[in-house]
Amino acid sequence: MILPRRQFLVGGSAMAATALTPSGAGAQAPGTGANGLVLTGRPVQGGHAIGRTWPRALVFVDGEALTTASADGTFLVGFDRDAPTTTQIEVRSAAPPGRSVRQTLAIAPGRFASTRIDGLPPATIAPTDPDLLARIQREIALKTEGFASRTDADHFSDGFIWPLERFRVSSRWGSQRVLNGTPARPHYGIDLAAPQGTPIRAPADGRVTFARTGLHFEGGLVLIDHGQGLITAYLHQSRLDVRAGQSIRRGERIGRVGMSGRATGPHLCWRMKWRDRNLDPSLMVENA
Numbered sequence: 001m002i003l004p005r006r007q008f009l010v011g012g013s014a015m016a017a018t019a020l021t022p023s024g025a026g027a028q029a030p031g032t033g034a035n036g037l038v039l040t041g042r043p044v045q046g047g048h049a050i051g052r053t054w055p056r057a058l059v060f061v062d063g064e065a066l067t068t069a070s071a072d073g074t075f076l077v078g079f080d081r082d083a084p085t086t087t088q089i090e091v092r093s094a095a096p097p098g099r100s101v102r103q104t105l106a107i108a109p110g111r112f113a114s115t116r117i118d119g120l121p122p123a124t125i126a127p128t129d130p131d132l133l134a135r136i137q138r139e140i141a142l143k144t145e146g147f148a149s150r151t152d153a154d155h156f157s158d159g160f161i162w163p164l165e166r167f168r169v170s171s172r173w174g175s176q177r178v179l180n181g182t183p184a185r186p187h188y189g190i191d192l193a194a195p196q197g198t199p200i201r202a203p204a205d206g207r208v209t210f211a212r213t214g215l216h217f218e219g220g221l222v223l224i225d226h227g228q229g230l231i232t233a234y235l236h237q238s239r240l241d242v243r244a245g246q247s248i249r250r251g252e253r254i255g256r257v258g259m260s261g262r263a264t265g266p267h268l269c270w271r272m273k274w275r276d277r278n279l280d281p282s283l284m285v286e287n288a
């Protein structure tokens with residue numbers, strides 16, 4: 001069952017009228033509408049669109065074949081922090097082939113703050129020790145494997161819950177970071193401050209593709225594959241309750257809040273990637 005999601009106007013064409021028809025109101029629900037494509041979601045930098053189209057349709061994003069709709073016609077497209085002002089999404093039917101629909105989406109600009117963090121141990125900013133550099137490279141290889149997982153599922157279509165029951169947002173997604181006075185890459189996580197040991201729960205169904213403690217930057221890290229290239233990450237944990245390869249349901253505990261790795265206090269850094277694009281996970285949570 002697809003939860004009702006914010007729908008947005010697409011293009012300036014007749015398709016918009018179909019896109020705004022509430023699902024269930026008409027003969028085509030919960031399908032694609034007459035035109036073969038309905039988009040919902042958060043069309044903003046760091047946001048995403050969820051599409052409904054023909055089963056197994058091929059999805060082109062700005063002319064590139066990036067993904068395939070699920071067996072019931074659901075697909076996801078993510079928008080980078082620096083996504084251009086418009087994105088074109090085209091779907092091509094697989095069976096029978098030959099049908100296609102194209103829509104152009106306006107992508108709203110994100111509002112990203114600048115954040116200074118001082119007092120971090122220098123080795124966590126610009127490490128020079130050869131042993132440490134080698135260790136970081138090994139950890140990158142392991143994480144890359146976890147992020148490369150591509151489960152054939154669309155668990156994102158049921159929506160996300162927050163991974164913590166209670167928290168304070170201590171750093172928003174996408175902020176430009178200045179670490180110990182040196183500009184660094186943007187913060188591709190949302191930091192949820194909570195006491196050490198607070199349970200962390202899976203925000204949606206998925207499969208654990210990585211679960212390890214002791215990483216140099218991330219400390220205790222878990223990655224969950226929600227399908228179609230959508231992977232979420234949970235950093236700095238003090239304890240892990242899952243293993244790689246395990247299937248997990250929404251709400252199940254995956255670990256506990258900590259401050260392992262590069263952190264100045266107990267918090268959960270929650271991250272999300274769609275393929276190679278970094279997304280704001282809070283935009284997946286309904287009414288966030």
Ligand SMILES: [Zn+2]
Pocket residue numbers: 171187189190191268269270
């Ligand atoms: Zn963070």
